[in-house]
Amino acid sequence: MHDEEWLADQFESHRAHLRAVAYRMLGSRSDADDAVQEAWLRLARTDTSEVHNLGGWLTTVVARVCLDLLRSRRSRREEPIEARLPDPILSREDRDDPEYAALRADSVGLALLVVLDTLTPVERLAFVLHDMFGVPFTEIAPIVGRSPGTATQLASRARRRVRGAAPASDVDLVQQRRLVEAFLAAARDGDLDGLVAVLDPDVVLRIDSGAAGGLRQVRGVRTVAEGALTFSRVAAHAEPVIVNGVAGVLTTTPEGTPVSVTGCTVREGRIVAIDILADAERLRALDLS
Structure with missing residues (x-):
């Protein structure tokens, strides 16, 4: 050779x-x-x-x-x-191959980044x-x-x-997924109490929509829960995925165009952080297939 x-x-x-x-x-x-x-x-x-x-x-x-x-x-x-969310590493939970393993190995939480x-x-x-x-x-x-x-x-x-x-997420992906699904169900149903039940009192939500001002952040269970109610229509087109090693969601239009990628940090049975990339230009540049 x-x-x-x-x-x-x-x-x-x-x-x-x-x-x-x-x-x-x-x-x-x-x-x-x-x-x-x-x-x-x-x-x-x-x-x-x-x-x-x-x-x-x-x-x-x-x-x-x-x-x-x-x-x-x-x-x-x-x-x-200007602060912004890092590029997410996204994979499906049903992947069990070397490429999937490499993506998980690369993963580090968005909150930490x-x-x-x-x-x-x-x-x-x-x-x-x-x-x-x-x-x-x-x-x-x-x-x-x-x-x-x-x-x-x-x-x-x-x-x-x-x-x-940047608190580390609980390692149990099954429990993470359960909480994220409960969060989505409550958002779809307009169930404020259901949202509050799965969120930590000091939960922080960060969203990067690519708009002027960069990364926006809100904190507190009531504020985050009430904000989630306004996204109930988007939640109807949500697919469970793994985002940087934790349970997350890929939301799309009815035609399948990506709208946002969300990663949730779960700690002691509650969601303590929600990170959302909703920048259409950056989403187009990422491999979300």
Whole structure:
């Protein structure tokens, strides 16, 4: 086998991991794919004879590319960065194949990605690499141009923000689905009490419709429940899906055109967060088949 073919095979064996790193860093599936492609281009023009851990080397390259992209996002804008929901990873619950498994492996909650967007680029990198992928701070430090001790502090600051703002969902998908179905049924029936029964008192709803102002957020069981009643007609065309590893809903027009993708975070038997992407332009660009 030629060296290029061997190198290509080696790269493909790491692609899923690299894409997962890039997606968590950037929150955009297309940007993540671009970062992985850039890593391949750099690998193709590098002498790897002295590289003893190709996976680690590629992870470092992707991390540097993502860090540059995050910094570029900030420097291009004079105004504060407009918050938006990250690109969702959507799959059907009846899928049981390698592609489905890869999608689930890539998944990280939308609520968590929203919080990661509020971190500085170096905080995000330190947290993602260490807390999500177990990269030692001695390897993170050169990427961010800081000491290992400072890299540790960056991840610690990020960790505190994440814990306070992005609760992890219960792992039982069956229970998640039950609650989401109860929520949809109550919305369809105009049942305010039924909605209140499945929502946490401090539930937060985030919706990104692509309109001016970006991501809108409302909080509190009464406000969210009353808002859900106004979407009863849309709820009539809803399909259960998995959104970033948690129970969710794909709503469409009667003709099948996507209207929104919703992910629900369930904690201790109640829905604590609802994240809705309803930006028609972005929905058209995503693979929702």
